[in-house]
Amino acid sequence: MKANSKLGNFNKFLAVLLVLAIIFLVLVVTVIKPGGAYEAAPVDANASSGEDVATIDEFVAGTYGGIEFNSVEDVVNYYVESYNYTKSLTAQYNDNGTTATYYKLLGMENLQVENIMVEGNSNDLINQLVPTIVGGLFTGGLKGLPPCGNISPTADTVGDGINVTQSLLTADDVLMANVVDNGDGTINITIQPKAVELSMPGSDAQGHFFNTLGDITSTVESIEQLSFSSGSISDNFVVTYKGGSGTVTINTATNEIVSGDYTMNVHVDVTHANVLVLKDKSASLDIVYTNTFPATTEQLTEKGITAA
Secondary structure, three states: OEOOOOHHHHHHHHHHHHHHHHHHHHHHHHOOOOOOOEEEOOOOHHHHOOOOOOOOOOOOOEEEOOEEEOOHHHHHHHHHHHHHHHOOOEEEEEEOOEEEEEEOOOEEEEEEEEEEEEOOEEEHHHHHHHHHHHHHHOOOOEEOOOOOOEOOHHHOEEOOOEEOOOOOOOHHHEEEEEEEEOOOOEEEEEEEEOOEEOOOOOOOOOOOOOOOOOOOHHHHHOOOOEEEOOOOHHHHEEEEEOOOEEEEEEEOOOOEEEEEEEEEEEEEEEEEEEEOOEEEEEEEEEEEEEEEEOOOHHHHHHOOEEEO
8 A cells, every 4th residue: 555645746736825815815816805804814924934843842962862962963763763663563454455554653734824924914714625625535554653654564655665664864954953752762853954945755854854846846837827027947936945844752762753743834835926817926835734643543543554
């Protein structure tokens, strides 16, 4: 079974959604009265700022769960060790009538689109429609620890065949990390990777830690109704991965990751866009993509999977 979340199809939807958001401005101007549902949206300073700032607690050196951590690099190295060990563990499953070997630790993904704005303004109607559209297009799938391209270890690659059965994360990829001792033989490690523009799966700081969406500029370029009043696609279509983090709980006696929550934040900006009769317009949106471990029995059953 592929860990197929149809993110490729979703990339196409995102590109079209941005264009539709700009087109919707026609309705706002010609149909909706001034002072109606169209209003200025609050600005996320971290998303709009070029500065990459930590959104998690700072690292404090010490001994946690019997393990000494003297630096952020120590935290990253222990995470990598635990990631590698956890992804070496497999289990037998009944997948829709067929016995298969998948990762022992499986999780579920989810994706939301938020804060859609045109010319710096949001609209209640768009915000109400988008969850329904996204729900119909994006169906979350089962995942191994991210990055993950397939829940079968023998086929777990991302991007251009990059193997992710072993962690790609390095200390240079990480903006901040911290450790918490849970007092029960487990510790929590939280990591925030450095910001990246147009992250590629398995190829940069964000792609080493998350299931990044990859290049969607080619999809945008293929939309015939869209052009730019100045500059190129790279100047006017900016996809920024910033501020997301992941927290895992690790059994320090075995180095096994037993649970985890990853939240990837993506901000998309389109500027100087020409769509139909509209000229030199801007639009933006935020994507929040999550992976939660372990998947529940109900979630596995919904995918036709049970323990063998």
